[in-house]
Amino acid sequence: MKIAVCAKEVPDTTAEKRIDPDTGRLDRESGDKMLNEFDKYAVEQAIRLKEAGAAEEVVLVSMGPAKATDSLRQGLAMGADGLLLVSDDGLAGSDYLGTARALAKALEDVGAELVLFGAESTDGRGGVMAAAVGELMQRVWVTSANTLAVEGGNATVDRQTDEGVDTVTFALPAVVSVTKAINEPRYPSLKGIMGAKKKPQEVKGAGDLGIEGAGEAGAGTKVLGIETPPPRETGVKVKDEGDGAQQILDFLIEKKIL
Amino acid sequence: MPGILVVAEHRNGKYRRVSLEVLSKARELAGPLGGSLSAVVTGSGVADAAAELGAYGAETVYVADDAALGNGLAAPHVDVIAPLIEQQSPSAVLIGATAMGKDLAAALAVRLGVGLNADATDLSADGGALMASKPIFGGQNIVQCGWSGDLALALVRPNSFPAEQSGGSASVETLPVSISERAGAVAVTASKPTDEGVISLEEASIIVSGGRGLGAPEHFAVVEALAAELGAAVGASRAAVDAGWYPHPHQVGQTGKTVSPNLYIACGISGAIQHKVGMQTSDVIIAVNKDEEAPIFGFSDFGVVGDLFEVVPQLQQLVAERKAG
Numbered sequence: 001m002k003i004a005v006c007a008k009e010v011p012d013t014t015a016e017k018r019i020d021p022d023t024g025r026l027d028r029e030s031g032d033k034m035l036n037e038f039d040k041y042a043v044e045q046a047i048r049l050k051e052a053g054a055a056e057e058v059v060l061v062s063m064g065p066a067k068a069t070d071s072l073r074q075g076l077a078m079g080a081d082g083l084l085l086v087s088d089d090g091l092a093g094s095d096y097l098g099t100a101r102a103l104a105k106a107l108e109d110v111g112a113e114l115v116l117f118g119a120e121s122t123d124g125r126g127g128v129m130a131a132a133v134g135e136l137m138q139r140v141w142v143t144s145a146n147t148l149a150v151e152g153g154n155a156t157v158d159r160q161t162d163e164g165v166d167t168v169t170f171a172l173p174a175v176v177s178v179t180k181a182i183n184e185p186r187y188p189s190l191k192g193i194m195g196a197k198k199k200p201q202e203v204k205g206a207g208d209l210g211i212e213g214a215g216e217a218g219a220g221t222k223v224l225g226i227e228t229p230p231p232r233e234t235g236v237k238v239k240d241e242g243d244g245a246q247q248i249l250d251f252l253i254e255k256k257i258l
Numbered sequence: 259m260p261g262i263l264v265v266a267e268h269r270n271g272k273y274r275r276v277s278l279e280v281l282s283k284a285r286e287l288a289g290p291l292g293g294s295l296s297a298v299v300t301g302s303g304v305a306d307a308a309a310e311l312g313a314y315g316a317e318t319v320y321v322a323d324d325a326a327l328g329n330g331l332a333a334p335h336v337d338v339i340a341p342l343i344e345q346q347s348p349s350a351v352l353i354g355a356t357a358m359g360k361d362l363a364a365a366l367a368v369r370l371g372v373g374l375n376a377d378a379t380d381l382s383a384d385g386g387a388l389m390a391s392k393p394i395f396g397g398q399n400i401v402q403c404g405w406s407g408d409l410a411l412a413l414v415r416p417n418s419f420p421a422e423q424s425g426g427s428a429s430v431e432t433l434p435v436s437i438s439e440r441a442g443a444v445a446v447t448a449s450k451p452t453d454e455g456v457i458s459l460e461e462a463s464i465i466v467s468g469g470r471g472l473g474a475p476e477h478f479a480v481v482e483a484l485a486a487e488l489g490a491a492v493g494a495s496r497a498a499v500d501a502g503w504y505p506h507p508h509q510v511g512q513t514g515k516t517v518s519p520n521l522y523i524a525c526g527i528s529g530a531i532q533h534k535v536g537m538q539t540s541d542v543i544i545a546v547n548k549d550e551e552a553p554i555f556g557f558s559d560f561g562v563v564g565d566l567f568e569v570v571p572q573l574q575q576l577v578a579e580r581k582a583g
């Protein structure tokens with residue numbers, strides 16, 4: 001069995017993120033980049049399934065600028081076997097709809113029985129891609145997996161809902177997104193880092209994969225404007241002299257919260 | 259029929275508050291956007307609750323009540339709601355950004371081929387078209403978003419609007435339920451509900467959060483006690499979650515949840531950028547930290563430099579006394 005993991009390059013979480021005022025898009029060229037933190041859990045789970053003998057191959061699938069391979073290589077260093085990056089100038093400006101369409105086509109090309117997603121991207125923050133791609137691929141999709149076991153073509157997942165945790169079972173092929181509770185992602189070993197460069201790293205364009213309805217032209221949403229609100233101001237700071245709690249209470253009463 | 263359709267979520271015997279918030283806001287938008295306001299509720303055991311949405315402004319409530327819609331999975335609901343949207347062709351479909359709501363919106367967007375704006379914190383009618391405002395990078399920027407097609411699909415963050423009754427009444431229409439084999443192919447074999455009384459982080463109007471300053475998992479009791487007194491949800495920093503002191507669904511921040519409560523009380527949290535981006539859109543922020551240089555004070559409305567083990571229990575006591583009158 002083959003597992004595909006959708007993983008994304010995002011701006012470094014500590015970096016100043018920049019919006020290009022002309023296009024209203026995130027400036028993806030400048031500044032430090034990293035592998036989306038949430039996606040490491042999906043990569044780790046795929047590698048664990050492979051180590052447990054439930055899968056033979058783990059492929060990373062991503063859409064992004066050509067240089068995104070730099071960040072994605074971290075997933076290879078952790079133990080994924082190869083990557084497919086969808087990169088094309090015509091895909092710039094894709095919204096969720098376009099990204100889902102592009103990833104679905106790329107995933108059809110890869111042909112993995114199990115597709116894993118991170119819970120969210122730290123820049124997009126939609127947490128919508130697994131359901132969107134699963135639906136487009138007309139597959140069973142299950143989100144927010146706290147656990148994921150695979151045996152004999154069937155998967156069992158404990159999924160986090162707003163109300164609690166449900167255990168669900170379903171037959172593969174399927175698309176699953178995982179939460180942070182699922183595992184503790186490993187740090188790549190030196191050997192892993194050295195070996196990563198030599199692993200297969202394919203880059204394909206929109207035409208190669210027959211992607212349609214993505215990029216700026218296919219976007220269902222548009223940016224009308226961007227505001228930069230003034231940063232939060234520093235408020236009152238007092239030293240506790242035994243009446244700190246009382247002062248908080250007074251403040252809450254003044255603010256009509258209590 | 260142009261108009262707004264609100265997808266209302268009903269679980270465990272009541273509506274999610276965010277659904278009522280969205281409906282209340284939609285009432286205000288329906289006029290300027292031109293058209294009527296309707297709602298759809300799908301689930302198991304929801305039929306009797308359908309008419310309640312009239313009080314929040316829905317003129318028509320579409321209801322689908324079926325055991326197959328009660329397993330917490332979104333896919334079966336998509337099979338019921340997508341045909342309704344196609345048939346009614348509203349100009350806007352609004353959904354509360356709960357876990358279920360996100361799954362629903364994602365699947366509806368691709369099935370209908372329409373743009374989705376997620377995480378809206380404000381909605382307005384701009385010359386007859388819907389516009390959504392969404393904060394990015396934890397509120398560093400606010401982006402105004404529109405749609406390129408005829409249908410505006412948006413996920414709305416909880417706590418963005420007040421839920422207010424208007425005292426109307428709705429006509430109720432029953433929807434056919436036909437669920438695809440694929441959507442029915444996932445079986446729920448066990449269900450473990452969260453403890454009664456635990457308030458969800460995203461929907462809470464008050465959050466009391468604990469960080470590494472608590473020093474040990476059992477010390478979360480201090481935070482929980484204040485939260486209980488305030489009717490608040492409990493949050494945690496990543497440091498506290500990674501140390502195994504508190505479960506991950508409670509994490510606030512870049513790799514946790516983004517929250518905008520009316521009041522956020524940070525106890526023993528330094529205020530790292532990754533924490534800040536998850537909570538800085540809160541209306542009022544209060545911090546208790548023994549380090550007067552802690553970054554959290556830089557964006558708190560009221561900060562107390564002191565030992566949380568003194569201040570927090572005292573605050574709990576004071577709140578209790580005030581409540582007792």
Ligand SMILES: Cc1cc2nc3c(=O)[nH]c(=O)nc-3n(C[C@H](O)[C@H](O)[C@H](O)COP(=O)(O)OP(=O)(O)OC[C@H]3O[C@@H](n4cnc5c(N)ncnc54)[C@H](O)[C@@H]3O)c2cc1C
Pocket residue numbers: 013037468469470471472494495496497498509510511512513514515525526527528529530531532533536546547548549552564565566567
């Ligand atoms: C990719 C990435 C993603 C991240 N995502 C998140 C995220 O989603 N959420 C998040 O929170 N963090 C996140 N972080 C981690 C973040 O950088 C900080 O490490 C973390 O927020 C620190 O948590 P803390 O404030 O509880 O701990 P610390 O920074 O250790 O702060 C503890 C504070 O407690 C105070 N204190 C100690 N004892 C007491 C006492 N008795 N009374 C009062 N005050 C006391 C100390 O003065 C100190 O300021 C992320 C980091 C990375 C790299």
Ligand SMILES: Nc1ncnc2c1ncn2[C@@H]1O[C@H](COP(=O)(O)O)[C@@H](O)[C@H]1O
Pocket residue numbers: 006007008009036038039061062063064099103116117118119120121122124125126127128129130
């Ligand atoms: N451009 C992309 N390339 C590959 N995977 C992506 C991309 N965008 C999102 N994803 C995946 O979808 C998940 C959720 O992203 P989002 O819906 O943007 O929050 C991420 O954790 C990734 O697994």
